[in-house]
Amino acid sequence: MKHGFGVIGNGGMGDWHVRRAQAGDVLDVIAVHDIKESRNVFAEQKRGVKAYRTLEEFLADKSIEIVTVATPNDVHESLAIACMEAGKHVISEKPVTLSVASLERMIAASKRCGVRFSVHQNRRWDADYLVMKELFEKQTVGEVLNIESRVHGSRGVPGDWRGIKKYGGGMLYDWGVHMIDQMLMLFRDVKLESLFCQFDHITTNEVDDGFKLTMCFENGARAYIEIGTYNFITLPRFYMQGKHGTALIPDWGKPCQVVECFGWDEKDVTPIQAAAGLTKTMAPRDEVTTKSFEIALPESDPHDYYRNFCAAIEGREEQIVTHGQMLRVMRVIEAAFESDAKKQVIKFEE
Numbered sequence: 001m002k003h004g005f006g007v008i009g010n011g012g013m014g015d016w017h018v019r020r021a022q023a024g025d026v027l028d029v030i031a032v033h034d035i036k037e038s039r040n041v042f043a044e045q046k047r048g049v050k051a052y053r054t055l056e057e058f059l060a061d062k063s064i065e066i067v068t069v070a071t072p073n074d075v076h077e078s079l080a081i082a083c084m085e086a087g088k089h090v091i092s093e094k095p096v097t098l099s100v101a102s103l104e105r106m107i108a109a110s111k112r113c114g115v116r117f118s119v120h121q122n123r124r125w126d127a128d129y130l131v132m133k134e135l136f137e138k139q140t141v142g143e144v145l146n147i148e149s150r151v152h153g154s155r156g157v158p159g160d161w162r163g164i165k166k167y168g169g170g171m172l173y174d175w176g177v178h179m180i181d182q183m184l185m186l187f188r189d190v191k192l193e194s195l196f197c198q199f200d201h202i203t204t205n206e207v208d209d210g211f212k213l214t215m216c217f218e219n220g221a222r223a224y225i226e227i228g229t230y231n232f233i234t235l236p237r238f239y240m241q242g243k244h245g246t247a248l249i250p251d252w253g254k255p256c257q258v259v260e261c262f263g264w265d266e267k268d269v270t271p272i273q274a275a276a277g278l279t280k281t282m283a284p285r286d287e288v289t290t291k292s293f294e295i296a297l298p299e300s301d302p303h304d305y306y307r308n309f310c311a312a313i314e315g316r317e318e319q320i321v322t323h324g325q326m327l328r329v330m331r332v333i334e335a336a337f338e339s340d341a342k343k344q345v346i347k348f349e350e
């Protein structure tokens with residue numbers, strides 16, 4: 001059974017949704033709506049999809065059951081609530097909205113209107129994240145003490161609405177929300193105790209053009225997220241330290257390197273002469289105390305997000321991206337803004 005589908009905001013990501021939905025197995029693309037005429041014409045001419053010139057006409061189309069809102073971030077709330085009040089199930093692009101209070105209004109609207117509501121956290125299907133998640137859950141390198149997630153580029157904030165504060169620009173709302181969601185899913189059963197965040201303003205003062213965020217969890221583990229847009233030399237995408245080993249994904253699409261260690265508490269190390277001088281700290285490990293191997297990145301299909309959303313509408317599955325998870329991510333984002341503004345560690349209650 002296919003569900004009637006529509007997109008509001010037919011820009012880069014809106015068109016991505018249209019194409020994926022057309023190629024997929026659970027949605028029947030009915031129409032788009034954009035305030036820019038060129039994007040309506042694009043949908044009609046390039047994708048063969050109806051385009052409504054007004055929101056009212058779009059909302060009045062009863063064959064549209066599910067709407068994805070893919071506009072700039074500041075209007076996600078108003079458009080999502082308008083769709084819900086018209087009886088439509090809603091997926092908001094990320095970030096779902098700009099504040100906890102706004103998200104609470106959206107959740108209240110979905111309950112009031114009796115419709116499904118979620119956010120498109122498609123990067124839960126990223127192959128690199130899935131490998132890290134499996135290592136984390138199986139404790140392949142032991143209990144994880146530290147995990148670092150980085151996205152590095154060298155082009156600054158894109159020159160569109162992402163560079164403008166009132167539209168919800170900045171890298172925390174852009175890449176940050178994906179990486180925070182991934183990290184909080186790893187630590188979904190562990191309380192977050194505190195966080196510290198510093199924004200970068202290397203190319204603009206209007207919004208953050210990168211940030212460094214450290215989150216400390218109740219079990220002593222630490223998660224670090226760094227988005228940089230002025231990194232001409234990049235650091236690895238993922239780095240994980242467990243009690244018995246290390247895992248690293250050097251870059252997008254690259255296999256994961258793992259070293260498991262069996263004799264980590266070995267004390268009788270013979271010093272070696274290294275470039276750093278005479279050292280025990282950097283004396284290399286041998287194959288008796290360590291095992292090194294690679295894990296190829298798995299296949300994954302982000303359209304499973306839509307399959308699940310449709311199954312949830314039909315009552316066959318639980319919604320994967322829950323309201324509780326959305327609120328947790330948004331609370332972390334608010335606390336990160338507060339931390340940067342106050343230059344302080346923020347205590348987190350949950």
Ligand SMILES: NC(=O)c1ccc[n+]([C@@H]2O[C@H](COP(=O)([O-])OP(=O)(O)OC[C@H]3O[C@@H](n4cnc5c(N)ncnc54)[C@H](O)[C@@H]3O)[C@@H](O)[C@H]2O)c1
Binds near residue numbers: 012070073093095122
């Ligand atoms: N999940 C992901 O991986 C991912 C990737 C890129 C973008 N996004 C998100 O998708 C959303 C859109 O990003 P984009 O890169 O496609 O931006 P974009 O600028 O390419 O497209 C936005 C479109 O929305 C239209 N629009 C603006 N206000 C509108 C309104 N009130 N009603 C109808 N249409 C309106 C614009 O005319 C434009 O065509 C953002 O929330 C962004 O964060 C998500």
